Amino acid sequence: MKVERTIVIKENEISEEVGQYEKEITKLLAEILMKTENIMVDKSDSLGYTS
Numbered sequence: 001m002k003v004e005r006t007i008v009i010k011e012n013e014i015s016e017e018v019g020q021y022e023k024e025i026t027k028l029l030a031e032i033l034m035k036t037e038n039i040m041v042d043k044s045d046s047l048g049y050t051s
Helices: 002-046
Strands: none
Touching: none
8 A cells, every 4th residue: 555655656756846847847838929929029129110
């Protein structure tokens, strides 16, 4: 029984770790998207385009 319990605990720990990585990746992707949009807006402004 102890072996089964250890496996379940480790799976839960891994699942929590993956969740943390997913949150961090999502946050970084959002930052990249915002910076990319800002660059695109800045470029269009410098080219004389209006939105």
